[in-house]
Amino acid sequence: MKMRLPWRVLTPHTPPVRTASSVPAGALNFVPACSSTDAHSVELLQDFVSRACRLFVITGAGLSTESGIPDYRSEGVGLYARTDRRPMQHAEFVRSAKSRQRYWARNFVGWPQFSSHQPNCAHRALQRWEESGKLHWLVTQNVDALHSKAGQRRLTELHGCAHRVMCLGCGVITAREELQTKFIALNPDWRAQAGVVAPDGDVFLEDKQVLHFRVPSCEHCGGILKPEVTFFGDTVNKSTVQFVHDRLAESDTVLVVGSSLQVYSGYRFLLAASDKKIPIAILNIGPTRADHLTGLKVSGRCGEVLSVIQPL
């Protein structure tokens, strides 16, 4: 399993004041439109969870939108719909010092807000399911640390975590918070206004603003520092994938929460579950790539639905 570093001690989160943004504050702005889940669907999901002894849960961006972190794909409210921004590509990050400078400058500005997000009632519900012995393993595609902030321990962060930084040279892992201190020391006069923060902590800045932003290298080997996050175009570590397959093989039921499963790295576990004839349920707003593999699809807000399901 991957090493997990603590994040800084958090003070209660006050919503940031937005001065020059078209996006108003408030978490539900990033949650797609959805009517309340009907009682019958909730009952069916309760039955499904009640029958599970070793529940395997996969979560995605839909869980974190309720904590105020936008996703990329949601209809109307995701970043793809609202902006022309696209996530950083792995190859571009490795190849181009200029891209890394732009990436880190934006990430530096977005960090105070991104790192202050708190788990919501969906994260807390899943943590209680673990505590009660219902949940065998949780795999998240999110990199926002909200599951570990909620106290989840039987957890794999499939795409890494933005709260950690990795050196591409020597592989050493450090806390993102430490890097923030270095950024401040290296860029004492650097000022920029935070705009819209992306799922990976990125924000929007003009190119001319980032020209003079200084990025430190690894203090052990001088290597390139990268968030310990799987960027688009990169692949998830083989041993992590195998580890998750092993946890899945020990499970008797699979529940997807807040993911459209568009990315293969998560979808492959649904294919594996289907091959093994493990029952699958999905709780998500909107269609998913695995709808044809599931016996139960519930459309609804993760927090609203999970907080009324009992891990009996």
Ligand SMILES: [Zn+2]
């Ligand atoms: Zn290094």
